[in-house]
Amino acid sequence: MDAGRLRVLIPGVIGALVRRGADFPTAEDAVQEALVEALRTWPADPPRDPKGWLITVAWRRFLDQARGDTARRRREDLVDVEPPPGPVPAVDDTLARYFLCAHPSLAPASAVALTLRAVGGLTTRQIAQAYLVPEATMAQRISRAKRTVAGVRLDRPGDVDTVLRVLYLVFNEGYSGAVDLSAEAIRLTRRLAAAIDHPEVAGLLALMLLHQARRAARTTSDGNLIPLADQDRSRWDTAMIAEGVTVLQRALARDRLGEFQAQAAIAALHADAPTAADTDWVQIVEWYDELARLADGPIVRLNRAVAVGEADGPRAGLAALATVDASVPRYTAVLAHLQERAGDRTAAARLYAEAAGRAPTVAERNHLMCQAARLNRPT
Structure with missing residues (x-):
């Protein structure tokens, strides 16, 4: 079984341990250890029931950890209720894992990391590589997140909006390392759509x-941005x-x-x-008018100004842009675009160069500098 198919089993395995009495953080750690063991042993000796194998091994890992905890006396009683080998009931805990990982007490970055780990099945190393941070830094972030949600009971309907925000954050990270987070976000959202x-x-x-x-x-091919109109x-x-x-x-x-x-x-x-x-x-x-009615904000109004400029002309776009705070990211780039369409090449070139200095990525900065250079060339 490849790593992708293995990851699909993770929410159900974690859910099985939680139903048996494991707390979420310890269960998640135990499942990760079981996955490491699976990747080591399955190529030579694949199990008939992969999910059942993972539950059995993870449960034993959990018990090993539980015996060393301060709640040792209470948790050791769980040894007596270890179920016998056999088919594992088909219970889908995916939805509960989503709601737990998107708990409102978590900061967005922590919620994203925990979702990728506990629902997506990525290793800490893979998540760290995707975010281009040291593995130890990501491990601390995930550990803090797990401590935050330890003991949280999902006995009320979860907040779907919060889950969607977390998935949207994952998607917007795009591709930055060994894991394609955009593709991962689509995979996770497909699973959520199947569950709710x-x-x-x-x-x-x-x-x-x-x-x-x-x-x-x-x-x-060399990483330069291509605007939508030129694609x-x-x-x-x-x-x-x-x-x-x-x-x-x-x-x-x-x-x-x-x-x-x-x-x-x-x-x-x-x-x-x-x-x-x-x-x-x-x-x-x-x-965009509908979107502003549903979720008005500076980014929505910024993008609407671009659309108005295309639909009704650059002067109308500039009038729409005047309602947006100039400190909004990419405001200056939009202003440069509308000024160029309005015929003011000098102002547009200056604004493109100014926007390049504020660009959040190298690719965007290079694109804006090229735009400024293009307008500064003699016609």
């Missing part, structure tokens, strides 16, 4: 698919776009509109245009 019938879960999945479909066209649309993944649109349409048919559905509708309109010139900017502005 919720239009916003479907909306988030559609949004991820529609964005991921354009990924191959977003950068050059080679033949490189977009049409099958992924079709899936995203289908998922979105089913969600919208429920008539329970949410912000992720609105964002996905905007992404679908971009994906539907055969060329940049064919983009239905008027309808995109309408969807």
